Amino acid sequence: MKSKRLLSNLVYVMLDAISITLSYLISIFIVNVLGIKFNFVGLPYVLVLVIFLKIVLFYIIGIYHIILEHLNFKGVSRIVVVTVATNILIVIMLLIPGVPKFMPKSMYIFITTFEVLTLIGYRLLYRLSIYLSTSSKKSVATSKKTLILGAGSAGELALKEIEQNKNLNNYVVGFLDDDDNKIGKRISNKRVISSIKDIDKIIEQYEIEEVIMAINNYPKENINKLLNSLNKFEHIQMKRISLVDGISDDENQVLRIVDIKVEDLLDRNEIKLATNDISNFIEGETVLVTGGGGSIGSELCRQIFDFKPKKLIIFDIYENNAYDIQMELERKKFKDHSIKVEIKALIGSVYNMKRLEDVFIEHKPTIVFHAAAYKHVPLMEESPVEAIRTNVIGTNNTATLANKYGIKKMVLVSSDKAVRPTNVMGATKRFAEMIITHHNYIGPTKFSAVRFGNVLGSNGSVIPLFKKQLEDGGPLTVTHKDITRFFMTIPEAVGLILQSAVYADGGEIFILDMGEPVKIYDLANKMIRLAGLRPNVDVNIEIVGLRPGEKLYEELLVDHSADKHLKTNHSRIFIEKQKDVQDKELDLSYITDHFEEFDSCHVKRMLAHVITTYQIDGDKEN
Incomplete structure (x- = not known):
């Protein structure tokens, strides 16, 4: 690539040298035609020097960096200004006593004119040839x-x-x-x-x-x-x-x-963050992100990286995701040598206490964002033991180590499905909230949780599913025509998580105002239209029925009319009041010792014993 660019620049240098030489020769020819006699003393030597100096100046000014396919008025103006300015300097030199008068000063009117015409001319001709060759192929009939x-x-x-x-x-x-x-x-x-x-x-x-x-x-x-x-x-x-x-x-x-994209059509105002406060919170710290390779975790890593921590630890059980985000951030470091963030991608699971403690001992994190969790509702209905292993035991492990090693703050990434849960995933996320509330009062670490709804484009969300179904020619499957969900983009959600972490003083559950709920059926319609197709004509929308544990309507996260939520300094972040959680309420010792011994029904009953709002059979009308 470099050799090709060098060859291209050499061609332009040769063409410019020829253009400048032609300008002088044409001007001399005109002078001779007009009958003006002048002795051009040492002109060949001077001309070589002039061409050399002009080409060096063209290079310094950036003339040879202009891609001719994109030559515009600014590029043309730059060539004109450099050409005129250099010739004015030559005329000034000719006025200095003792300098050889190799050319009449008045001739530079002709020379400058022809130089501008030739230097710009061949560039514009090339630009025109590209335009004509491209536009000729784009006829009305074929495009x-x-x-x-x-x-x-x-x-x-x-x-x-x-x-x-x-x-x-x-x-x-x-x-x-x-x-x-x-x-x-x-x-x-x-x-x-x-x-x-x-x-x-x-x-x-x-x-x-x-x-x-x-x-x-x-x-x-x-x-x-x-x-x-x-x-x-x-x-x-x-x-x-x-x-x-x-x-x-x-x-x-x-x-x-x-x-x-559907994200472009979300009718919402831009979320503004107190970036200085977040920067003061993150800069110079050692930050651990569990589940750092997931959709939320990886975006947390991106945004945390931009606030210049001392070290960023990406901890995930899935090596490919952890590697991808590590390489993405390493590329940013490579492009900007001023970035000094140390990046570590570590493989392991939060339910493996020994592995997790090794990370705390070796890397000494000062802030923890706990995003590691199973989030797929139908999958967790079928595998409740695994939901408890990661969402409950894993959260307790992380919180225990945070207190043991004096972490400043630990933030749990929670879910709207934790509100009066009707499924295992929601119940385990509510359990995780109770765990961090309990740990907040038994050690030095300030614990908090952030609860929000669906994020557009995240792993398991409806948008990627609809995209795949569209690629397959449909149909797009919707569980119920009236089903609604709250939506937020991944960067929006993560930005608010970071802002909430700044506000955290210990024991809070922060609630993100997700705006108005969106009908999934309407979302399917929009995605079909965006593909240039007609809903239920070119691509069908099929109603397939609610899945196990699935709600028709998600709970309203922020109830502005009630005294249930406290305001923060951010208009989109509220605090849900929490009561102290005693150790005996969690029953963690019994669950930890016995959850793998029981079948799915027994595990769900164990969950319901702790999470009293959890309805094992679900309430299809909620």
């Missing part, structure tokens, strides 16, 4: 007729990407924009046809097949409305632009055209 929503700078970038990217099979018909002043005008060679509110009419008139959203910060509720509007048309896909940091030439932005 998807596409509308770009937004006739601003983002829309211009979208058009540029479509015209240059050979992998995009789009033909842009035109733009739509809500600014009346733009309607009728053109971006490049494409017209701003009408307002976005006329999208239905424009789609029918031009037989549009794809719509690209190219408006930054467009309200999610408006995107939802557009998606609903497109649903009546057959096989129309809606996509959006995604901007990333610039390429190496001149701070240009790189644009990708990507599918709109």
